[in-house]
Amino acid sequence: xxxxxRIRRSMIFLNTQRAALVKDAFVYKPDCVIxxxxxxxxAGEKDSARIQLYQTLKNVDYQGVERWxxxxxxxxxxxxxxxxxxxxxxxxxxxxxKTETAAEIQAVAKKIEAAEKEFGKKVGSTMMMAAIESPLxxxxxxxxxxxxxxxxxxxxxxxxxxxxxxxxxxxxAGTELFxxxxxxxxxxxxxxxxxxxxxxxxTDNEPGFKKELQLIKDMGFDGKSCINPKQIGVTHEVFNxxxxxxxHAEHILEAVQNSKDNGVGVLTVDGKMVDIAWVEGSQRxxxxxxxxxxxxxxxx
Amino acid sequence: xxxxxxxDIPDVYLKDGVEPFQGIYYRDDYEYTKAAxxxxxxxxxxxxxxxxxxxxxxxxxxxxxxxxxxxxxHLRDGDFVVNLVMKEIHKLGIKNxxxxxxxxxxxxxxxxxxxxxxxxTGISTSGIRDEIGEVISAGKLKHPAIIRSHGGRxxxxxxxxxKIDVAFIGASTSDAYGNASGKGGQSDTGVLSxxxxxxxxxxxxxxxxxxxxxxxxxxxxxxxxxxDYVVKVDSIGDASKIASGALRLTKDTRELNMAKxxxxxxxxxGYFKNGFTFQTGAGGSSLATTSFLKAYMAKDNIxxxxxxxxxTEPIVxxxxxxxxxxxxxxxxxxxxxxxxxxxxxHFEISASQYANPFNKGAFVNQLNFVILGALEVDTxxxxxxxxxxxGVLRGAPxxxxxxxxxxxxxxxxxxxxxxxxxxxxxxxxSVTTPGESIDIVVTDxxxxxxxxRQDLLKAFADTDIPLKTIEELRDLAYQYAGKPExxxxxxxxxxxxxxxxxxxxxVIRKPKRLNYSQKALDKF
Numbered sequence: 041x042x043x044x045x046r047i048r049r050s051m052i053f054l055n056t057q058r059a060a061l062v063k064d065a066f067v068y069k070p071d072c073v074i075x076x077x078x079x080x081x082x083a084g085e086k087d088s089a090r091i092q093l094y095q096t097l098k099n100v101d102y103q104g105v106e107r108w109x110x111x112x113x114x115x116x117x118x119x120x121x122x123x124x125x126x127x128x129x130x131x132x133x134x135x136x137x138k139t140e141t142a143a144e145i146q147a148v149a150k151k152i153e154a155a156e157k158e159f160g161k162k163v164g165s166t167m168m169m170a171a172i173e174s175p176l177x178x179x180x181x182x183x184x185x186x187x188x189x190x191x192x193x194x195x196x197x198x199x200x201x202x203x204x205x206x207x208x209x210x211x212x213a214g215t216e217l218f219x220x221x222x223x224x225x226x227x228x229x230x231x232x233x234x235x236x237x238x239x240x241x242x243t244d245n246e247p248g249f250k251k252e253l254q255l256i257k258d259m260g261f262d263g264k265s266c267i268n269p270k271q272i273g274v275t276h277e278v279f280n281x282x283x284x285x286x287x288h289a290e291h292i293l294e295a296v297q298n299s300k301d302n303g304v305g306v307l308t309v310d311g312k313m314v315d316i317a318w319v320e321g322s323q324r325x326x327x328x329x330x331x332x333x334x335x336x337x338x339x340x
Numbered sequence: 341x342x343x344x345x346x347x348d349i350p351d352v353y354l355k356d357g358v359e360p361f362q363g364i365y366y367r368d369d370y371e372y373t374k375a376a377x378x379x380x381x382x383x384x385x386x387x388x389x390x391x392x393x394x395x396x397x398x399x400x401x402x403x404x405x406x407x408x409x410x411x412x413x414h415l416r417d418g419d420f421v422v423n424l425v426m427k428e429i430h431k432l433g434i435k436n437x438x439x440x441x442x443x444x445x446x447x448x449x450x451x452x453x454x455x456x457x458x459x460x461t462g463i464s465t466s467g468i469r470d471e472i473g474e475v476i477s478a479g480k481l482k483h484p485a486i487i488r489s490h491g492g493r494x495x496x497x498x499x500x501x502x503k504i505d506v507a508f509i510g511a512s513t514s515d516a517y518g519n520a521s522g523k524g525g526q527s528d529t530g531v532l533s534x535x536x537x538x539x540x541x542x543x544x545x546x547x548x549x550x551x552x553x554x555x556x557x558x559x560x561x562x563x564x565x566x567x568d569y570v571v572k573v574d575s576i577g578d579a580s581k582i583a584s585g586a587l588r589l590t591k592d593t594r595e596l597n598m599a600k601x602x603x604x605x606x607x608x609x610g611y612f613k614n615g616f617t618f619q620t621g622a623g624g625s626s627l628a629t630t631s632f633l634k635a636y637m638a639k640d641n642i643x644x645x646x647x648x649x650x651x652t653e654p655i656v657x658x659x660x661x662x663x664x665x666x667x668x669x670x671x672x673x674x675x676x677x678x679x680x681x682x683x684x685x686h687f688e689i690s691a692s693q694y695a696n697p698f699n700k701g702a703f704v705n706q707l708n709f710v711i712l713g714a715l716e717v718d719t720x721x722x723x724x725x726x727x728x729x730x731g732v733l734r735g736a737p738x739x740x741x742x743x744x745x746x747x748x749x750x751x752x753x754x755x756x757x758x759x760x761x762x763x764x765x766x767x768x769x770s771v772t773t774p775g776e777s778i779d780i781v782v783t784d785x786x787x788x789x790x791x792x793r794q795d796l797l798k799a800f801a802d803t804d805i806p807l808k809t810i811e812e813l814r815d816l817a818y819q820y821a822g823k824p825e826x827x828x829x830x831x832x833x834x835x836x837x838x839x840x841x842x843x844x845x846x847v848i849r850k851p852k853r854l855n856y857s858q859k860a861l862d863k864f
Binding site: 067270 | 820
């Protein structure tokens with residue numbers, strides 16, 4: 041298993057063409073960056089962006105921020121070189137856009153393996169994630185999520201193409217995405233990998249962004265794709281457990297431990313009935329809080 | 341002679357009592373006799389002091405070769421006064437003048453031909469920017485310019501280092517007897533703080549206004565008892581460039597993140613208590629600090645005793661919302677500040693009250709916090725805000741050295757790298773503010789605390805403030821931008837940087853191969 045378990049609340053897209061942006065985007069303190077070679081890069085700049093990607097990976101210390109690359113689509117003639125440059129540079133993971141089938145993941149995994157061998161990297165050391173952007177992809181989400189158990193870190197919804205092909209309209213409430221989000225999330229959880237929500241494009245609308253973050257957090261997503269540095273802080277703020285959530289989780293773990301010692305199965309914590317099934321959620325809350333640097337206790 | 345910040349000051353400039361910089365409190369308790377102007381009494385009731393034109397007032401004032409004239413900079417980039425006066429002086433053929441300005445910028449570029457032809461041979465100012473910066477850097481001014489902080493200028497006037505023969509004071513309104521104000525006209529500046537010393541210490545005082553109002557024009561920033569003549573002109577300035585509309589609050593995440601760290605440093609410093617005092621500038625991160633500060637104040641129910649300085653809309657808003665009890669205003673940066681000036685609790689203070697180290701205690705001495713910018717900071721925490729990294733003059737100390745010396749906690753906020761120039765480096769191109777008076781440097785890559793402030797390091801230890809040493813910040817800057825080659829200079833000294841107490845902290849030489857063109861001259 042090469043997939044690294046870590047906090048991934050925010051994954052920010054960076055246009056790899058822009059040297060000034062990629063040279064130090066870690067100052068914005070995202071959990072992950074996605075160095076984009078696909079849609080953000082002009083058709084005539086693909087080669088220079090790829091060179092920029094390699095130099096950035098080689099020369100910039102991202103100070104613990106996880107580095108992903110969004111390569112061009114599998115049916116493009118660019119993906120082979122994209123993968124070679126990324127693996128040669130020592131990328132943490134590769135995000136495949138427009139994924140519709142498990143076979144595509146396996147095809148990309150082969151290319152990655154070839155590059156790992158070519159550049160002397162440990163085979164299997166490069167993670168993968170899939171962006172699902174179409175109804176077919178959503179229908180196949182579980183197969184995609186389980187297509188390569190050693191590399192697949194997560195799956196992400198990409199709503200732009202999805203709503204277009206669904207003949208749907210983006211709404212504030214997100215009704216048009218509800219099924220897709222639910223199914224993607226269920227596939228990820230069934231496969232035991234992470235789930236990420238689509239970007240929020242109205243970058244000046246912080247209240248709207250916060251509302252969407254709260255929705256996807258409540259649904260169970262692990263994080264969100266961001267397109268502007270100013271979205272990072274807000275994303276972390278919403279995804280971080282609140283002081284009350286942390287306290288409640290601590291109370292549960294302590295109470296369950298005490299009751300176990302006393303041979304009691306069901307108990308009341310902070311006025312709510314609690315049993316052993318709550319332990320995992322509470323541990324997850326405290327682990328997230330610890331990774332976010334807001335919990336210093338010793339219960340996890 | 342090498343001074344206390346390691347700068348070589350040529351002996352030729354160390355005469356007539358001028359000393360090299362020897363520490364920020366070297367002249368504490370200094371004893372001196374204040375200067376006094378030679379004035380003419382107005383015993384006979386003359387009716388009014390109105391004079392028809394600038395030409396006529398130049399004749400009446402007795403201005404002649406070799407004298408010193410003064411201007412203030414409250415009209416900022418919209419100023420017409422300096423150029424109106426200099427053009428008339430030019431016509432009269434008066435030469436060899438020294439201009440003592442509180443600051444100079446792009447509105448004052450008519451000084452360029454005056455420098456070229458010897459009309460002006462000496463300048464003392466805070467700001468030297470734009471084409472004036474280029475012409476002085478190129479060594480065209482006969483005598484080295486003297487760069488003075490706002491407090492330093494007030495001191496120099498009061499201790500007699502500068503003797504102003506004729507002060508020209510642009511004012512938004514004046515009555516016929518010279519009671520002048522920054523409010524009520526078509527070109528409002530709100531306050532006239534920097535002209536206060538000029539009016540009290542110059543031999544001749546001329547008010548230039550575009551609106552005469554009925555007497556008494558109270559509250560008067562400049563008192564008629566100090567004024568010799570009043571001239572009405574069509575316009576003293578371009579209102580749109582004097583006080584801008586609301587300064588744009590930054591949306592740049594990098595600047596906002598730095599502002600957040602500044603506010604966090606203030607919060608954890610130990611000085612963030614009810615009644616605390618602060619000053620902040622008008623730069624992106626400085627301005628944004630106010631909103632983060634407000635959140636801390638609301639959280640802990642803390643009120644600011646007074647905020648001082650160049651006043652901006654965010655400060656006025658904090659004042660109106662009750663977060664700031666009083667405003668001490670020496671310069672209005674925007675329309676909100678102009679409108680608020682002289683309303684209840686928003687007081688005008690003079691440059692001397694603000695920052696003069698030689699009076700009996702300026703307000704800077706009572707500052708808890710000041711937030712300042714920097715072009716360069718070195719590993720000894722020395723700051724340069726005057727000279728670009730190419731060696732050309734392009735900035736202003738303003739109140740930088742004054743507030744840094746006075747405040748309990750002085751915070752520099754600046755990006756680690758500008759374009760490809762490292763801000764934090766081994767050695768600043770020239771020293772404006774000595775590191776002895778700088779406590780914290782906040783950058784987008786981390787926060788460095790001056791090791792002499794162990795109290796702050798202790799206070800920040802258990803916080804998430806991203807502490808680094810100043811050397812670590814320098815190394816990061818060099819890692820990304822490379823170590824800059826030192827700029828090469830000729831021997832010619834083009835400007836002296838005077839510390840606020842009158843000692844010389846640095847000299848600025850002419851950069852080698854400075855490509856100064858005639859384009860500036862061609863316009864006139």
